[in-house]
Structures are given as C-alpha cells and as structure tokens.
Amino acid sequence: MSAPSGTDPEHRAIIVIGAGVAGIGLAVKLREAGFDDFVLLERASRLGGTWQANTYPGCACDVPSHLYSYSFAPNPNWSRTYGTQPEILAYLRSVAERHDVVRHMRFDTPLIRARWDEDALRWRVETERGEFSADVLISAVGPFSEAKIPGFPGLSDFEGAQFHSLHWDHEHDLTGERVAVIGTGASAVQFIPEIQPIAQRLTVFQRSAPWIVSRMDRRTLGVERALLRRMPLLGKAMRGAYFAGIESFGLVGFVDRRFRHPFQALSRWQLHRQVRDPELREKLTPDYMIGCKRAIFSDAYYPALAQDNVDVVTERIAEIRPRSIVTGTGAEYPVDTIVWGTGFGALPQLYERIVGKDGRSIAEAYLDRPGSYLGAAAAGFPNMFCTLGPFGAAGNQSAIYMIEAQIGYIVDALKTMRDKGIRRVEVRPGVQRSFLDEMEERSRETVWLKGGCDSYYTTADGRNAGLYPDWSFQYRRRVAEFDVASYEASVR
Numbered sequence: 001m002s003a004p005s006g007t008d009p010e011h012r013a014i015i016v017i018g019a020g021v022a023g024i025g026l027a028v029k030l031r032e033a034g035f036d037d038f039v040l041l042e043r044a045s046r047l048g049g050t051w052q053a054n055t056y057p058g059c060a061c062d063v064p065s066h067l068y069s070y071s072f073a074p075n076p077n078w079s080r081t082y083g084t085q086p087e088i089l090a091y092l093r094s095v096a097e098r099h100d101v102v103r104h105m106r107f108d109t110p111l112i113r114a115r116w117d118e119d120a121l122r123w124r125v126e127t128e129r130g131e132f133s134a135d136v137l138i139s140a141v142g143p144f145s146e147a148k149i150p151g152f153p154g155l156s157d158f159e160g161a162q163f164h165s166l167h168w169d170h171e172h173d174l175t176g177e178r179v180a181v182i183g184t185g186a187s188a189v190q191f192i193p194e195i196q197p198i199a200q201r202l203t204v205f206q207r208s209a210p211w212i213v214s215r216m217d218r219r220t221l222g223v224e225r226a227l228l229r230r231m232p233l234l235g236k237a238m239r240g241a242y243f244a245g246i247e248s249f250g251l252v253g254f255v256d257r258r259f260r261h262p263f264q265a266l267s268r269w270q271l272h273r274q275v276r277d278p279e280l281r282e283k284l285t286p287d288y289m290i291g292c293k294r295a296i297f298s299d300a301y302y303p304a305l306a307q308d309n310v311d312v313v314t315e316r317i318a319e320i321r322p323r324s325i326v327t328g329t330g331a332e333y334p335v336d337t338i339v340w341g342t343g344f345g346a347l348p349q350l351y352e353r354i355v356g357k358d359g360r361s362i363a364e365a366y367l368d369r370p371g372s373y374l375g376a377a378a379a380g381f382p383n384m385f386c387t388l389g390p391f392g393a394a395g396n397q398s399a400i401y402m403i404e405a406q407i408g409y410i411v412d413a414l415k416t417m418r419d420k421g422i423r424r425v426e427v428r429p430g431v432q433r434s435f436l437d438e439m440e441e442r443s444r445e446t447v448w449l450k451g452g453c454d455s456y457y458t459t460a461d462g463r464n465a466g467l468y469p470d471w472s473f474q475y476r477r478r479v480a481e482f483d484v485a486s487y488e489a490s491v492r
Contacts, residue, residue, distance in 0.1 A: 009124070009132050010133075011132070011133045012038055013136065014035060014039075014134060014138065015125055015132060016138045016140050017040075017041055017138065017350060018041075018049060018140035019048070019140075020049015020050060020141075021051075021092065021142070022141075022387040022388065022407070023040050023049070024095060025070060025404060026387075026407050026410065026411075027099070027101035027104055027105075028072070029407050030411060033414070039104055039105075040101075040104050040140075041127060041132075042107050042108075043109065046107060047092060048093070049141075050145070051089045052089055054085060054165065054187070055168055056165045057168070057194035059084065059187075059190060059191070060085060061082050062082065062215075063246065063400075065080065065081065065083040065087075066238045066239045067242040067246065067398045070095060070400065071404060073098075074235050076225055078220060078225075079219060081217045081218055082297075108128075109127045110128045111125070111127055111350060112126040112127055112353065113125075113126045113354075116381065117133075123135075123137040123383065123384070135423070136383045136385070136414065137383065138387075139384070139385075139389075142388060143344070145349075147167060147342075147344060148343050149340050149342060152319070153318070153320065154320040154321055157320070161337040162337065162338040162340065164342070165187040165191060165339065165340065165341050174199055177336040177337050178203070178337075179202050179203070179336065179339060180339070181195075181339045182205045182338060182340055182341060183207070183341035183343065184206045184210055185342070186210075187341050190298070191339070191341070192204065195339070196304040199309060201309055201311070201334075203325070204305065204313065206313065206314050208286065208287070208288070208293070208453065209286045209287070210295070212296055213266060214266070214297070217299070243397070243398075243401070246396060246397055246398065247397055249263075250395075250472075252289075254446045257450060263290050263295075264289075267290060270302070274302035274303055274306065277306065280305065283314050284305065284312070287452070288452035289447050290451075291451060292452060292453040293451075293455040294395075294455070313327060313331075313333065315329050316328045320338075323336075356382070357380055357382060360380065362381065365380060366390070370465055371432060372386070372432070373435050374406075374475075374479055375387075375389040375406060375468065376389060376409050377487075378427065378432070379428070379432045380426075382425065383424060383425060387410075390465070391435070393467055394467065394472045395467045396472065401472055402475065405479050406479065408480070409482060413482040413484075416482050420491070421491045422491055423490060424488075425484070425487045425488070425490075426488045428486060439464065443463070443464035446464065446469055449462065449464060
C-alpha cells in the first residue's frame with residue numbers, strides 16, 4: 001500500500017518498529033525526555049510483542065516476575081514467582097496505558113521496507129498501511145519473533161494437523177489424539193506437561209536433552225503482596241536478590257567452565273529424583289556442559305515425560321509420512337497432530353527489510369559476521385538504533401535489564417542529537433570492528449563455544465552469535481551515556 005498520489009509520506013522525527021517490551025519502554029522514556037513526535041509501528045493488532053504472540057498452554061516467563069519487569073514500573077501484585085503469559089501481557093498493557101503511550105502506536109502495520117535516503121538524511125519507511133519518513137529509525141523487535149520449522153522430507157504430505165508453539169491452534173482439541181512434539185526447547189518444556197494428560201499418546205522427538213533446573217515456582221501470598229505495596233524498598237531488595245542469583249550463571253558462561261559442576265549437580269539430582277526409569281533417565285541426560293545451550297527452569301517437565309502415555313525418541317527423524325513419523329532406524333510412530341517446538345529463526349525477518357546507505361540489508365550485513373556496536377547501533381545504518389542487537393543480549397540476565405540499558409543509551413543519543421543540532425550519526429566502522437574483535441576474543445573460552453554443543457548461541461562457523469561475554473552490570477556501565485566520539489556526527 002502506497003501513499004495516495006500527490007501526497008507526501010507522513011513524517012515523524014522518530015519511528016520505532018515494534019510495540020513489545022522494548023517498544024513500550026522506549027516510548028515511556030522518549031516521552032520523559034521531551035520527545036513527542038514519534039510513532040510505534042506494530043504488525044500485530046495489539047501491543048505486547050512476544051507476550052501477545054505466544055499463547056501456548058503453560059506459557060510463562062523463566063525469569064522471576066520482580067526482575068522481569070521495568071525498574072521504573074514495579075508491580076507488587078504478581079500472583080506467582082514467575083509471571084504467566086496473560087499476567088505479563090496485562091502488566092505491559094497497564095504500563096503503556098498509565099504512561100499514555102498507546103496513542104503513539106499504529107497496529108496492524110507490518111513493515112514492508114525501510115531504506116536510508118542519504119540525500120534527504122531520512123529513512124523512507126513503507127508499510128502495508130502507507131508510507132512514512134523519519135529522521136531516526138529504531139528497531140525494537142525481539143530476536144524470537146519468527147517461527148522455525150525444519151524441512152523434513154515428506155512434511156508437505158502430512159495429512160494431520162500441525163502448528164508451531166508460536167502459532168498455537170486453540171481451536172484444535174488434542175484430547176485423545178496421538179500427538180508428536182518435535183523439539184525440546186524452552187517452549188516445549190512448558191507446554192508438554194500441559195498436553196500430556198489429555199493426549200492418548202505423546203511422542204516427544206528430542207535431538208538433544210536440555211539441562212533442566214528446578215523452577216521453585218509458587219503462588220504469592222496476600223500478605224506478601226500487601227507488604228510489597230506498603231514497602232517499595234522490599235520489592236527493590238527482592239529484585240536485587242533475583243538479579244544476583246541469575247547473574248551468577250555468568251560464572252559458568254564466561255568466567256570459567258569449571259564453575260558448571262555445582263549447577264550440573266543440582267540438575268542431575270532433579271533428574272534422578274523425578275525420573276526412576278534408568279533407560280529414560282539416560283535419554284534425558286545432556287551430553288554437553290550446562291550453559292552451552294540455554295538451561296531451562298521446570299519442575300513439571302520430567303514428571304510428564306515419565307508418564308505411561310509418553311515416548312521419548314532420540315533417533316533422528318528421517319521422513320514424515322501422511323499419518324506417521326519415521327526415524328533413521330526405520331521405527332514408525334503413528335501421529336494425528338504435530339506440534340512444533342523447534343524454536344525461532346536466528347534473525348528476525350525484519351532485518352531483511354531494513355536497507356542501509358550502501359544498499360545492503362541488515363541481514364546481508366550479518367552474513368559474514370553478526371555485528372553491531374554495543375548491540376544498539378550498526379555501521380552502514382545512519383540514524384538507526386536497535387535493542388538486543390548482536391552482543392547486546394546476555395545469557396545470564398533478564399532481557400528487560402539489558403533492554404532498559406539500551407533504552408537509556410538510545411534516548412541519550414537522541415537528546416545529544418537534539419541538543420547539538422546533529423542531523424546524522426553513524427557508528428565509526430573502526431569502532432565497531434574493535435568492539436567485535438573484543439567480543440570475539442572474550443568469547444573464545446566461553447561455555448557457549450567450548451561446551452560441546454551447537455545452538456542458536458553460535459554461528460555456523462562456530463563463533464559467538466551475539467551474547468555479551470561479560471557481566472550485565474558491566475554492560476550497563478558501558479552504555480550509561482552516549483559516546484558521541486565513537487560516531488561520525490554531522491550537523492549538515
């Protein structure tokens with residue numbers, strides 16, 4: 001859809017792509033900094049990002065609620081230690097409404113293409129609902145926004161129902177069906193215990209066993225919530241305690257792999273306690289170091305797999321037939337419905353649609369080496385910032401903590417541009433190369449690269465795909481203010 005003939009595209013000082021956790025937080029902080037001429041373009045029909053898209057049974061956060069929330073908007077009323085999808089979505093909606101940023105959002109507005117116009121010093125943004133231009137473009141799209149389904153032979157011939165966890169079919173009743181779950185990542189670990197009791201037969205196809213750590217989730221007491229409402233400092237203390245606990249996973253990730261032993265011992269103890277069958281226990285024992293792939297918090301996953309109506313299959317899938325799945329050993333498993341728990345694409349499709357000054361998209365620029373500066377900017381893309389870009393995500397901390405750090409950096413950059421009359425900023429290529437070289441050097445001995453597994457943490461050639469290989473609090477200090485000297489800045 002293009003702008004009507006004879007009319008100019010709608011111009012905004014700032015365009016933000018996405019109205020999820022990052023987009024909402026950005027909108028709040030932009031308003032606080034005195035920016036009002038901005039719009040959030042959201043492809044969905046409502047705000048929330050991943051928390052409005054993922055509605056599969058059991059969907060919840062794997063970070064404690066008091067940490068998985070904005071520091072500027074504490075919520076004393078979480079009903080559980082770990083927030084469920086409906087409660088997190090309601091929280092995000094309340095923050096957006098309370099800070100009056102919903103009026104800046106344009107829903108049902110998927111991005112078609114964004115292109116930097118060097119002559120006009122503007123971004124040209126084409127969407128399915130019209131054209132825009134902007135002085136600054138900000139990507140607030142999360143890394144897990146596109147479902148990934150492997151191309152197994154025969155998949156197109158399957159005659160039963162199938163859907164990915166990201167696009168759960170709530171109209172389809174799994175009761176009494178023979179259900180195949182392909183994949184055992186974080187989403188599958190949450191929905192498998194929910195569908196196991198209603199399936200006639202549940203066959204779980206596991207490529208590699210995940211490390212499972214006790215979740216210790218519980219309902220919060222009314223007296224706890226009342227105390228948190230009356231004593232905000234108590235909430236800050238709880239947030240700090242959860243922060244320290246999760247930050248400690250960095251000891252395994254990038255300090256020294258020998259720190260893995262106590263974490264692995266806790267996980268193995270849980271496996272031995274919850275799975276009595278030695279054969280099943282062997283299948284569920286990971287053959288790589290904890291932290292090499294994302295460790296998952298659950299107390300319900302192992303008990304669900306130990307039920308009589310569940311099979312765990314570790315042989316590779318060779319073929320999908322109209323009503324069954326066949327493994328490499330020739331074993332055939334009858335299937336009525338396939339539920340894909342195979343995770344997400346490494347890069348959002350959005351990156352194929354954003355084109356910088358040299359005519360290359362972000363996805364093309366990342367082909368050789370995923371790159372950014374501080375996970376917030378990229379050489380070749382003037383007047384553009386992003387959240388959770390390469391090396392702006394932490395493997396040992398709440399995503400919201402990292403997002404808030406990047407929001408502070410981006411807003412400070414915009415204030416600097418406004419106060420100094422800067423019309424164009426672009427991170428210096430040499431600065432970005434030095435940053436990436438530092439990240440690569442610091443990653444060499446991390447568990448992500450040396451832990452004995454392949455995961456979305458790594459590239460095809462075995463490099464760190466974008467996790468920040470240091471403490472998250474160190475990262476926050478690093479982005480505490482916009483370092484304009486690292487950028488080519490022009491007032492022309």
